[in-house]
Structures are given as structure tokens and as C-alpha cells.
Amino acid sequence: MVDVHIKNRLRDLLSDSGMTYEDVVGASTEVVIFGSRAVDMHRPDSDLDVLLVDAKTDRLRVAGVDCVILRSEELASSLWLGSELASHIAEYGKWIKGFGSWRHQVRISDRAAMRKQARIVGLLMRAPKWWSKLHPVFHTKYKLTIRRELQRLDLLRRKIPVPPTYTLDSDWDQHRSGSDSLLEVAATLPVNSPAFHLAKICIDSSNRCLPARCSSNPTD
Numbered sequence: 001m002v003d004v005h006i007k008n009r010l011r012d013l014l015s016d017s018g019m020t021y022e023d024v025v026g027a028s029t030e031v032v033i034f035g036s037r038a039v040d041m042h043r044p045d046s047d048l049d050v051l052l053v054d055a056k057t058d059r060l061r062v063a064g065v066d067c068v069i070l071r072s073e074e075l076a077s078s079l080w081l082g083s084e085l086a087s088h089i090a091e092y093g094k095w096i097k098g099f100g101s102w103r104h105q106v107r108i109s110d111r112a113a114m115r116k117q118a119r120i121v122g123l124l125m126r127a128p129k130w131w132s133k134l135h136p137v138f139h140t141k142y143k144l145t146i147r148r149e150l151q152r153l154d155l156l157r158r159k160i161p162v163p164p165t166y167t168l169d170s171d172w173d174q175h176r177s178g179s180d181s182l183l184e185v186a187a188t189l190p191v192n193s194p195a196f197h198l199a200k201i202c203i204d205s206s207n208r209c210l211p212a213r214c215s216s217n218p219t220d
Contacts, residue, residue: 006033007096010048010065017062029054029072030098034089034164041166051089053098075102082109084116084152084162091161113156117189120149124195131198146202147172150182157185179203 010033011021025031035049036042047066053075060067068085080086081102090103123146134142151172152162162168186199 003094006037006048006094009037010050010096013048013062013064016064019062024052024055024060025097027054027056028052028097030100031096032089032093032098032100033096034093035066036164036166038092038094039164039167041164041170051093076105078109079111081106082112084108084112084156087112087161088163092163108156108159108161113153116149116153116156120146120153121189121191121195123149124189124191124198127198128194140205143202143205146199147182147205150185150199150203154181154185 007021010025014021014024030051030053032051033048034051036046037048047064049066050068052060052067052069054072055069058069060069070080074080086103086106087108090100090106093100093103123142127142131139148165148168151168155162163171182203183200186196186203189196189199191199
């Protein structure tokens with residue numbers, strides 16, 4: 001169940017955008033809070049991540065709310081049930097409305113891991129060409145992104161739901177010896193030598209400069 005303060009935050013954010021809680025939540029068959037606020041590991045300015053099922057609209061623009069809108073039939077599809085997001089919500093989501101019977105059918109697919117791998121490979125292969133031209137602040141942010149994505153890939157390959165970002169960071173903070181396992185993950189990627197070298201830099205840098213202590217703005 002969702003804490004009252006999360007419901008109240010959603011109510012306030014909707015009201016600030018000219019909508020009512022009843023119009024959005026009342027019109028949906030399921031409403032789920034996920035991400036960092038669902039596990040109470042968020043910054044004051046973190047968005048409220050919300051899944052709406054069968055909402056009246058296909059798009060909802062609300063400041064401070066990051067909204068995913070699906071139809072009931074999509075929840076039964078193999079693409080959804082095997083996805084990274086579905087497994088995350090099934091494991092960490094807090095239901096405001098509905099029961100989420102679909103979550104018992106969630107099984108992380110090989111496709112989810114391959115999609116994550118493709119994203120990381122793309123990031124690593126492109127970056128060396130323009131790395132030297134980037135401001136150090138962007139270097140730090142990019143390194144954090146790579147390290148976090150490698151963590152997520154490792155979990156997806158092991159069929160483990162990916163937790164919110166701050167949980168990833170906290171785990172990294174407490175178990176920095178995990179850099180060896182991330183290097184093993186990076187070694188399996190189909191990348192060239194410069195890209196693999198960048199992956200090693202990203203992992204090593206995360207050991208020395210953790211998100212909570214870095215001067216740049218980390219991603220949520």
C-alpha cells in the first residue's frame with residue numbers, strides 16, 4: 001500500500017497542473033507509484049513515477065510527475081511482462097488503485113537484457129570520438145550513467161528486477177568490490193578497445209567519486 005504522504009503529493013501535483021486526483025486516479029483501473037519515491041529513497045526534487053492503466057488520455061503532462069500510461073491488454077503482452085520496467089514495478093511498485101494481478105506473470109526476458117546491452121554498447125562506442133571535447137561535469141555524469149547501466153545489465157542477465165537508481169548507488173557505495181563483477185560484464189560486450197577502456201574508466205571513477213559526494217548533478 002502507498003503511504004498517505006505519497007497520495008497527498010500526487011494530489012497536490014495534479015492540482016497544481018489544473019487537474020483533480022479523482023479525474024486521474026478515479027478514471028484509471030490501476031494506479032501504481034514506482035521508482036525512488038516508492039521505496040522512500042529520493043531527493044526532495046525527485047519526480048513521482050506513476051503507472052496509469054486505462055487512463056482517459058494517452059499523455060499526461062504534470063510538473064513533477066513522470067507518467068507511464070498503458071492499456072489493460074498491454075499488461076498481458078509478452079513484451080510488457082518480460083520488460084525491465086514491468087519487473088521493476090512488480091517488485092517495488094506501490095499500488096494506489098487496483099491489484100496488479102499481472103505482476104505474478106512477470107519474467108525478465110532475454111530481450112530486456114539485450115536491449116540494455118545495446119544501449120550500453122551505443123554509449124560506449126560513440127563516446128571516445130568526442131570525449132576530449134566534453135566538460136568535466138559531463139564526464140562525471142556520463143561515467144555514472146555507464147556504471148549504473150552496467151549494474152542494471154548484470155541484474156537483468158541474472159533475471160533480478162532492477163531497483164531504483166538510489167538503491168543501485170547505495171549498493172555500490174557499500175560494496176565497491178563489485179567493480180570486479182562489472183568489469184566482467186563489460187568484458188562480454190561487443191565493443192572495441194577504446195570503448196572497453198572507457199568502460200573501465202567509468203567503473204574505476206565510480207569507486208573514487210560516488211554520486212552523493214560528486215559535485216555534478218547525478219541522474220535520478
